[in-house]
Amino acid sequence: MSVEETKKQPGNSPVKETAALARTMIRAAQKGALGTVLQPTGHPYASLLLIATEPDGTPLLLISKLALHTKNLTADQRATLLIDATGLDADPLSGARITLIGEARPTTSATARRRYLERHPSAAGFVDFPDFSFYAFDIATAHYIGGFGRIIDIPGGDLLTDVAGADALIEAEPGIVEHMNADHADAIGLYATKLLGGAPGEWRMTGVDPEGCDLVLGARALRLPFAGRVTNGEEARKELVRLVGVARSQAA
Known part of the structure; x- marks a missing residue:
């Protein structure tokens, strides 16, 4: 932001x-x-x-x-x-x-x-x-x-980020990160380049929390904020899908 x-x-x-x-x-x-x-x-x-x-x-x-x-x-x-x-x-x-x-x-x-x-x-x-x-x-x-x-x-x-009531998200975080990096590397790249102004490259997601997620490429790290607070894996999935839609519309 x-x-x-x-x-x-x-x-x-x-x-x-x-x-x-x-x-x-x-x-x-x-x-x-x-x-x-x-x-x-x-x-x-x-x-x-x-x-x-x-x-x-x-x-x-x-x-x-x-x-x-x-x-x-x-x-x-x-x-x-x-x-x-x-x-x-x-x-x-x-x-x-x-x-x-x-x-x-x-x-x-x-x-x-x-x-x-x-x-x-x-x-x-x-x-x-x-x-x-x-x-x-x-x-x-x-x-x-x-x-x-x-x-x-x-x-x-x-x-600090308020993590009260977000135990389900914290528990789901390893799976979200692994899934995004393994199956949706293209989406992560769009987040970094189209939404955050990062250089093209093999960006990785390293963490998810109620306010957003963290992306890394080598020594460079970027923060992708969510539009609203998320507290579980399903809410995170919906927000990540929404954000990739925004990124693709900017890439068009």
Whole structure:
């Protein structure tokens, strides 16, 4: 959803407008800069990590206990996560970025492994090493900068997707993703190129949640929003069929 499209939504406040954009940024991020408290000096320590998300949008990290940032988190779970959406902008400082502020802690979530590996298949080579484990980044608040003069703080709750009542969708998600990638790769390509402006290529679907789905091609990720909230596999199917119809009409 573009800035202008978001502003047209009825009842949107500046915080809600920005939160909608920020949720898209987080879902589309492939990597981020994790800030932890360096032990024992207390200095800020930044490291580059791959990112995935839970169904509700909580960022997921896969990190080794041998890494310095993990040792820092063992002593102090406070952290920041910088997501840069400036891309290849000629003037990056005019682009959007967001710093998430909260705590990173180990998670035993049932969805963490499959969602992370769908997003980053290369991690399959080390995900089962005994020193690696998944961490969830619990967002307390966030600081969004959308260019010069466009700065706003966003409550952490506004950056999460409501998954209440969507257990059926979360359970059906692996099958939806597998089916779409195996049997409807052409539809995924149309979503990416006709609806989201992506380059042609072998796009994959990596996740589905009540607000939309995530598409990936190499290092590029895109977020496809749904027109309305979906809570089960049948509702998701109907929306994906509707969206491919829209994409085909644009391709005609």
